[in-house]
Amino acid sequence: MNILVTGATGFVGAWLVRRLMTEHEVFCLTRNSDILPQHARVHVIQQDLTVPLNQARLPGTMDVIVHLAQSRQFRKFPDQALDIFQVNTDSTLQLLEYGRRAGIKTFVLASSGGVCGYQPKPILETDPPEIINFYLASKYSAECLVKAYADYFSTVTLRYFFVYGEGQRNMFMPSLVERVLQGTPVVVAGKTGVSMNPVHVADAVEATARAIQIEGQETINVAGPEVTTVFDLAESIGRLTGKKPEYQFEPEKGPMAMVANIEKMKLKLGVMPKVSLQEGLGRLILDMTGKR
Secondary structure, eight states, X not given: OEEEEESTTSHHHHHHHHHHTTTSEEEEEESOOTTSOOOTTEEEEEOOTTSOOOGGGSOSOOSEEEEOOOOTTTTOTTTTHHHHHIIIIIHHHHHHHHHHHXXXXXXXXXXXXXXXXXXXXXXXXXSOOOOOSHHHHHXXXXXXXXXXXTTTSEEEEEEEOSXXXXXXXXXXXXXXXXXXHHTOOEEEETTTOOEEOXXXXXXXXXXXXXXXXXOSEEEEEEOOSOOEEHHHHHHHHHHHHTOOOOEEEEOOOSOXXXXXXXXXXXXXXXXXXXXXXXXXXXXHHHXXXXXX
């Protein structure tokens, strides 16, 4: 198949391109092609998603679009609100329209488990949204746009929960590793901090690769099978690195869980995550330090 991937040089995108290029023609929509693999089936399309799509650079036909790109400015609201909206929401509409004209069979959108907020029970895909910030508003808006095109092709929204792994930097899990290694206090709300079930990038990519075969309209959580907390993660990192974590405990501010129900991922995608939390943390730490 011919597959267009946005965010192809991002964390999940870079892993996905390597997964897909052995079987498919992969068209990478990206601002920076320097880190893409040199491969006969990898094709570069230069495009900045903060400006309108250059239709002249896009193939006339396409089978699948996997929209992974997200704004790099997602932490900078309100100063970078326009950038966040353009990349996360406006580009989604432009890609949907391109996909309709190009005759795609499937559109896969990368969204966030955070659109349902913090909940006292495992989050189902059917739970109502609980939008807690502008970034998540932009993601949920993109979800709504994708669903509106379900009459024209299959639409799959993947809600990722705390994806982590080798090659990731400046996000939750690697930042937690850095804090433990540097002796910087880990901020913990209440006794344990937020509960979550992180998923290793290899398992998230397997779920994404299988999503391109889905027919119809689906929203699917992508998360790991093991529930943990900020405190437990810091303790595990401490054991793996030989560094005793420092903590800064703060009062709880309401529900402290963002845990996904993953039954639909197992049923619809046939994916049961293979990388345990212990193994995944060890691989991330090795990647960051060069030693166990």
